[in-house]
Amino acid sequence: xxxxxxxxxxxxxxxxxxxxxxxxxxxxxxxxxxxxxxxxxxxxxxxxxxxxxxxxxxxxxxxxxxxxxxxxxxxxxxxxxxxxxxxxxxxxxxxxxxxxxxxxxxxxxxxxxxxxxxxxxxxxxxxxxxxxxxxxxxxxxxxxxxxxxxxxxxxxxxxxxxxxxxxxxxxxxxxxxxxxxxxxxxxxxxxxxxxxxxxxxxxxxxxxxxxxxxxxxxxxxxxxxxxxxxxxxxxxxxxxxxxxxxxxxxxxxxxxxxxxxxxxxxxxxxxxxxxxxxxxxxxxxxxxxxxxxxxxxxxxxxxxxxxxxxxxxxxxxxxxxxxxxxxxxxx
Amino acid sequence: xxxxxxxxxxxxxxxxxxxxxxxxxxxxxxxxxxxxxxxxxxxxxxxxxxxxxxxxxxxxxxxxxxxxxxxxxxxxxxxxxxxxxxxxxxxxxxxxxxxxxxxxxxxxxxxxxxxxxxxxxxxxxxxxxxxxxxxxxxxxxxxxxxxxxxxxxxxxxxxxxxxxxxxxxxxxxxxxxxxxxxxxxxxxxxxxxxxxxxxxxxxxxxxxxxxxxxxxxxxxxxxxxxxxxxxxxxxxxxxxxxxxxxxxxxxxxxxxxxxxxxxxxxxxxxxxxxxxxxxxxxxxxxxxxxxxxxxxxxxxxxxxxxxxxxxxxxxxxxxxxxxxxx
Ligand SMILES: Nc1ncnc2c1ncn2[C@@H]1O[C@H](COP(=O)(O)OP(=O)(O)OP(=O)(O)O)[C@@H](O)[C@H]1O
Ligand SMILES: Nc1ncnc2c1ncn2[C@@H]1O[C@H](COP(=O)(O)OP(=O)(O)OP(=O)(O)O)[C@@H](O)[C@H]1O
Ligand code: SF4
Ligand code: SF4
Ligand SMILES: [Mg+2]
Ligand SMILES: [Mg+2]
Numbered sequence: 001x002x003x004x005x006x007x008x009x010x011x012x013x014x015x016x017x018x019x020x021x022x023x024x025x026x027x028x029x030x031x032x033x034x035x036x037x038x039x040x041x042x043x044x045x046x047x048x049x050x051x052x053x054x055x056x057x058x059x060x061x062x063x064x065x066x067x068x069x070x071x072x073x074x075x076x077x078x079x080x081x082x083x084x085x086x087x088x089x090x091x092x093x094x095x096x097x098x099x100x101x102x103x104x105x106x107x108x109x110x111x112x113x114x115x116x117x118x119x120x121x122x123x124x125x126x127x128x129x130x131x132x133x134x135x136x137x138x139x140x141x142x143x144x145x146x147x148x149x150x151x152x153x154x155x156x157x158x159x160x161x162x163x164x165x166x167x168x169x170x171x172x173x174x175x176x177x178x179x180x181x182x183x184x185x186x187x188x189x190x191x192x193x194x195x196x197x198x199x200x201x202x203x204x205x206x207x208x209x210x211x212x213x214x215x216x217x218x219x220x221x222x223x224x225x226x227x228x229x230x231x232x233x234x235x236x237x238x239x240x241x242x243x244x245x246x247x248x249x250x251x252x253x254x255x256x257x258x259x260x261x262x263x264x265x266x267x268x269x270x271x272x273x274x275x276x277x278x279x280x281x282x283x284x285x286x287x288x289x290x291x292x293x294x295x296x297x298x299x300x301x302x303x304x305x306x307x308x309x310x311x312x313x314x315x316x317x318x319x320x321x322x323x324x325x326x327x328x329x330x331x
Numbered sequence: 332x333x334x335x336x337x338x339x340x341x342x343x344x345x346x347x348x349x350x351x352x353x354x355x356x357x358x359x360x361x362x363x364x365x366x367x368x369x370x371x372x373x374x375x376x377x378x379x380x381x382x383x384x385x386x387x388x389x390x391x392x393x394x395x396x397x398x399x400x401x402x403x404x405x406x407x408x409x410x411x412x413x414x415x416x417x418x419x420x421x422x423x424x425x426x427x428x429x430x431x432x433x434x435x436x437x438x439x440x441x442x443x444x445x446x447x448x449x450x451x452x453x454x455x456x457x458x459x460x461x462x463x464x465x466x467x468x469x470x471x472x473x474x475x476x477x478x479x480x481x482x483x484x485x486x487x488x489x490x491x492x493x494x495x496x497x498x499x500x501x502x503x504x505x506x507x508x509x510x511x512x513x514x515x516x517x518x519x520x521x522x523x524x525x526x527x528x529x530x531x532x533x534x535x536x537x538x539x540x541x542x543x544x545x546x547x548x549x550x551x552x553x554x555x556x557x558x559x560x561x562x563x564x565x566x567x568x569x570x571x572x573x574x575x576x577x578x579x580x581x582x583x584x585x586x587x588x589x590x591x592x593x594x595x596x597x598x599x600x601x602x603x604x605x606x607x608x609x610x611x612x613x614x615x616x617x618x619x620x621x622x623x624x625x626x627x628x629x630x631x632x633x634x635x636x637x638x639x640x641x642x643x644x645x646x647x648x649x650x651x652x653x654x655x656x657x
Binding site for chain 2: 160218262
């Protein structure tokens with residue numbers, strides 16, 4: 001692997017004060033993303049995926065406390081002035097959210113939003129920015145782009161809106177795109193189209209991408225590496241093929257097993273994970289997965305497993321009793 | 332309104348929907364939400380209903396239960412036409428049919444205790460004996476895996492989404508219904524919780540001999556629980572058939588497209604670059620002929636001139652397409 005590291009997240013912690021006490025949304029997370037590579041971040045609702053991406057973007061809620069280091073393209077983001085950060089976010093660090101309306105302004109036309117972004121960050125004049133906007137809308141698969149420039153977000157379908165949000169995110173040729181569940185709110189046929197679009201633009205622009213999802217199916221064919229999160233921590237991390245070939249952490253295995261499989265016969269009982277994730281304001285002393293884990297033994301309830309190297313390169317997992325390959329083959 | 336043929340599954344189906352039409356007036360326009368759908372569900376069977384957002388799945392489910400009155404068509408439940416029933420007759424009939432919603436938390440009254448929420452259908456249906464009611468509530472809660480003693484006195488916000496869905500299922504079961512419309516019961520739930528609820532529904536179905544109409548947009552979820560699957564597009568049925576057969580050999584181009592778009596959790600299966608087939612048109616002015624033709628790679632002149640009728644292509648499998656894949 002000769003790719004240079006574009007992003008490195010080092011020992012990041014995000015604490016949120018809540019009426020129930022401190023909530024640790026992100027707990028000692030380390031990650032790296034190489035230039036032009038795709039990292040999938042997978043985990044259940046509430047495991048901290050969005051807080052992690054907001055920590056990278058420096059867009060956390062005001063009351064949040066962040067510690068650790070976020071190095072992006074040679075700069076420590078925690079040390080940058082708000083002005084510099086804002087410039088960086090428009091240009092080299094872009095984001096697409098689950099709900100496109102979070103990134104679109106409802107009272108401005110699609111054209112105004114695209115053209116303003118281009119004028120601000122790339123300093124294009126009106127004519128050049130308009131031309132570029134039309135090209136971008138066409139590139140993300142929007143028919144009749146000239147006419148769309150005049151439309152408002154609410155006049156478009158959910159899928160079209162997400163395409164526009166992607167066009168805006170791509171407009172300044174970012175080095176890293178964070179896509180936080182970009183297709184969760186969309187239908188399967190539209191979902192596949194949007195994921196194809198992201199993959200195509202990513203290859204063409206040699207852009208790095210963090211694809212956040214709760215669906216292991218989505219990351220399988222579309223990422224170079226996967227990080228599985230549980231209760232604020234990364235519990236397993238590996239090159240995508242290695243992960244699916246040999247899962248070591250019981251949670252990853254359980255997550256995959258619980259997915260209904262399209263090739264299974266109807267009425268096949270699903271191996272469900274019992275219980276639910278722990279209350280994040282009441283952290284457990286031991287492994288966060290221990291109350292639900294069928295392999296748990298005494299040590300798991302009193303000690304937190306650390307992320308350790310597995311035997312294959314780039315593969316790490318946090319577990320005292322990792323699954324061994326022969327045992328997981330049938331799962 | 333054009334009639335779609337009626338695939339018979341049994342001589343004595345529990346539910347027999349015949350040429351159902353449901354519309355919503357918006358301003359001076361009409362949303363053609365369900366346009367001539369016919370289907371049958373045999374006793375003890377689960378029929379899965381899939382299709383994209385806005386294709387009319389919920390509308391169909393609600394119209395079956397007469398929660399939205401259809402413009403035309405019939406809904407025979409156990410031989411009796413629900414569309415012709417009014418007032419008390421309909422209310423009595425409704426005890427035999429129930430609905431479970433997609434958003435479990437929103438469908439529970441936030442200010443009422445769980446015990447009261449589940450007892451409510453009993454009170455409405457005239458179970459006057461309080462001890463009897465409590466016994467039935469306890470039974471229903473135990474059946475869905477909740478401890479009545481720990482649950483009845485608490486409020487909905489004290490429970491997670493998965494637990495709220497269990498409570499909704501308990502509420503649907505308490506009157507001992509024969510038929511339940513499950514409208515996306517797991518769509519709002521996490522993968523790990525989703526499996527728990529799907530297993531629970533299967534268990535309840537076996538235990539109480541239920542008949543289900545199971546609505547979802549996730550094909551893998553639908554396949555996991557359904558005996559047969561009906562695929563819906565823009566207010567009409569495209570294809571109906573036994574689950575396994577339909578997934579192995581889809582006959583309708585839209586069914587094939589849906590199957591292709593499913594993300595497969597296997598990195599060796601590179602997702603096929605999807606054909607850029609665009610988005611569904613508006614149900615206010617649906618395309619002439621076959622409603623799928625604006626996105627269909629096989630469409631020709633006949634598809635815009637003629638509405639395709641459902642017809643048999645294989646044993647138990649029916650398709651509405653002029654140029655089916657099989
Ligand atoms: N503004 C906030 N204030 C306090 N707690 C919050 C806030 N936003 C999120 N949280 C909590 O932080 C934790 C992590 O939330 P986060 O949104 O990162 O999860 P997620 O993995 O993105 O989930 P989802 O899949 O539902 O989007 C959760 O316990 C959540 O309840
Ligand atoms: N009360 C209403 N008034 C007007 N139009 C409606 C109403 N309810 C639904 N519709 C429209 O009818 C069509 C069918 O809606 P329906 O909710 O049945 O679809 P669905 O298949 O259940 O979609 P989803 O997967 O999003 O739940 C849609 O175009 C919808 O916008
Ligand atoms: S550390 Fe123990 S409880 Fe945690 S996943 Fe591993 S075996 Fe299970
Ligand atoms: S009838 Fe024509 S347009 Fe409709 S699905 Fe069949 S081939 Fe496609
Ligand atoms: Mg999130
Ligand atoms: Mg619906």
